[in-house]
Amino acid sequence: MTWPRKFEAMNSYDIAIIGAGPAGMSAAITASQAGARVVVLDDKPRAGGQIYRNVSVSPLTQPEQLGPDYLRGAELVEAFERCSAEKRYGATVWHVGDNGEVLFSQQEQTHSLTARELMVGCGAMERPFPIPGWHLPGVMSAGSAQVMLKSDALVQDNAVFAGSGPLLYLIVAQYLRLGVKVKALVDTTPKSNYLAAMGQGLGLLSQPAMLVKGLGLLNEIRQAGVPVHRFAQNLEVIGDERVSGLRWLNDKGSEQINCEHLFLHQGVIPNLNMTRSLNLKHHWCEQQLCWKPSLDSWGQSSIASISVAGDSSGIVGADGAERMGRLVALNQLARLGRISLDERDQRARGDQEQLASLNRFRRFIDRLYQPIEQHRIPEKAETVVCRCEERNLGQLRTEFERGARGPNELKMMSRCGMGPCQGRQCGHTVSELLASWRGERVDEVGYYRLRSPMRLLNLTELGRFSRVEPATTNTNASADPVSIQEPSQ
Numbered sequence: 001m002t003w004p005r006k007f008e009a010m011n012s013y014d015i016a017i018i019g020a021g022p023a024g025m026s027a028a029i030t031a032s033q034a035g036a037r038v039v040v041l042d043d044k045p046r047a048g049g050q051i052y053r054n055v056s057v058s059p060l061t062q063p064e065q066l067g068p069d070y071l072r073g074a075e076l077v078e079a080f081e082r083c084s085a086e087k088r089y090g091a092t093v094w095h096v097g098d099n100g101e102v103l104f105s106q107q108e109q110t111h112s113l114t115a116r117e118l119m120v121g122c123g124a125m126e127r128p129f130p131i132p133g134w135h136l137p138g139v140m141s142a143g144s145a146q147v148m149l150k151s152d153a154l155v156q157d158n159a160v161f162a163g164s165g166p167l168l169y170l171i172v173a174q175y176l177r178l179g180v181k182v183k184a185l186v187d188t189t190p191k192s193n194y195l196a197a198m199g200q201g202l203g204l205l206s207q208p209a210m211l212v213k214g215l216g217l218l219n220e221i222r223q224a225g226v227p228v229h230r231f232a233q234n235l236e237v238i239g240d241e242r243v244s245g246l247r248w249l250n251d252k253g254s255e256q257i258n259c260e261h262l263f264l265h266q267g268v269i270p271n272l273n274m275t276r277s278l279n280l281k282h283h284w285c286e287q288q289l290c291w292k293p294s295l296d297s298w299g300q301s302s303i304a305s306i307s308v309a310g311d312s313s314g315i316v317g318a319d320g321a322e323r324m325g326r327l328v329a330l331n332q333l334a335r336l337g338r339i340s341l342d343e344r345d346q347r348a349r350g351d352q353e354q355l356a357s358l359n360r361f362r363r364f365i366d367r368l369y370q371p372i373e374q375h376r377i378p379e380k381a382e383t384v385v386c387r388c389e390e391r392n393l394g395q396l397r398t399e400f401e402r403g404a405r406g407p408n409e410l411k412m413m414s415r416c417g418m419g420p421c422q423g424r425q426c427g428h429t430v431s432e433l434l435a436s437w438r439g440e441r442v443d444e445v446g447y448y449r450l451r452s453p454m455r456l457l458n459l460t461e462l463g464r465f466s467r468v469e470p471a472t473t474n475t476n477a478s479a480d481p482v483s484i485q486e487p488s489q
């Protein structure tokens with residue numbers, strides 16, 4: 001099957017970028033410098049993504065306490081704002097077609113545009129942490145703690161942080177630098193992971209500065225006097241109506257701590273709802289234990305005109321995302337005929353080499369902080385799996401035994417995955433649960449089938465419709481209609 005795609009060059013953008021994080025910003029800068037007509041859509045009020053959220057207008061009196069990596073984003077945001085790409089903030093994309101059409105809501109109105117090339121840079125989301133009681137009020141993700149900190153300078157004294165991974169330690173360190181008391185850090189990284197990660201020695205040595213930075217965070221937490229409980233397993237949230245504490249097992253036996261606020265974290269995974277809705281090919285990644293879109297070395301997906309960059313493609317970090325954005329833009333410029341393949345390859349060489357080094361280090365990080373199975377795949381029947389529809393493990397097991405063998409059948413029979421988040425919080429858990437019950441690999445089980453719209457809409461938005469076109473004519477653009485023929489599928 002082929003998809004013929006026709007565009008009026010004067011009425012369509014050359015490139016539409018969804019997401020103004022590091023990948024989206026660097027792609028927009030690169031593409032617009034080459035004269036391409038670029039539009040960037042982001043649902044936040046300003047550029048930066050999660051990692052550089054509000055870096056240019058921080059509500060904190062001492063934003064430098066968040067660290068030099070955060071402040072570094074200000075330069076990228078400034079360069080992005082100066083570039084000629086059209087920026088649309090507060091724009092929530094809810095449909096993307098393989099014909100280059102993008103539908104989005106902005107100021108309670110629906111807009112449409114078309115583009116010859118699309119780049120998805122929707123970033124990452126925190127991995128679900130489905131343990132008993134994780135749905136109780138007072139339990140949030142550690143990433144949420146960072147969002148509140150960066151957006152509104154809101155913090156929570158005497159909170160307990162539990163889980164593992166660089167982001168968890170960074171958020172705890174940021175709290176401490178701002179004078180916020182942290183009651184305890186409960187670290188779930190098992191002893192076996194440290195030995196297994198040594199097998200990635202080349203990756204460990206590929207980014208010595210990042211290794212030093214990580215060790216520095218752990219040392220900073222210890223020197224601040226925060227109690228650190230290591231090698232924690234079998235986490236359970238204590239409480240009936242809301243959280244009152246956390247219980248776990250370790251070498252000392254059973255331990256628990258009382259708390260009113262608990263932040264959980266066990267790494268991040270790609271935000272897949274848009275790439276899944278586009279019906280791009282995906283595969284299960286054993287290294288990162290998550291679904292990822294299947295891409296070539298230029299970020300090009302199974303639909304040639306759609307590329308994916310940054311953490312949407314697989315977790316690469318802020319620096320890796322910025323480099324991926326440039327690589328995607330260079331490839332799209334070549335596809336548009338604005339640069340030659342030789343120029344693309346020459347300009348890409350430095351980013352490709354650095355990205356390869358970052359990916360080697362990523363293999364070390366992924367192995368060291370790989371979340372243990374009991375914190376990914378719930379074991380107790382009462383553990384909630386789908387928070388939106390309040391479906392627990394026992395209910396899902398019942399429907400599986402009644403014949404729900406795949407994610408979509410389970411969704412239909414149990415409503416698991418039908419809530420407002422559209423499976424973001426339960427999709428990976430359901431895939432791994434079904435693989436365990438069926439005795440098969442996760443990639444044989446699959447994932448939810450997702451369709452547009454990708455968010456809740458109201459009739460007011462749908463009733464107000466307008467077409468968006470490039471604000472100015474690019475003198476380098478052809479005035480003739482352009483037809484792109486996709487490869488056979």
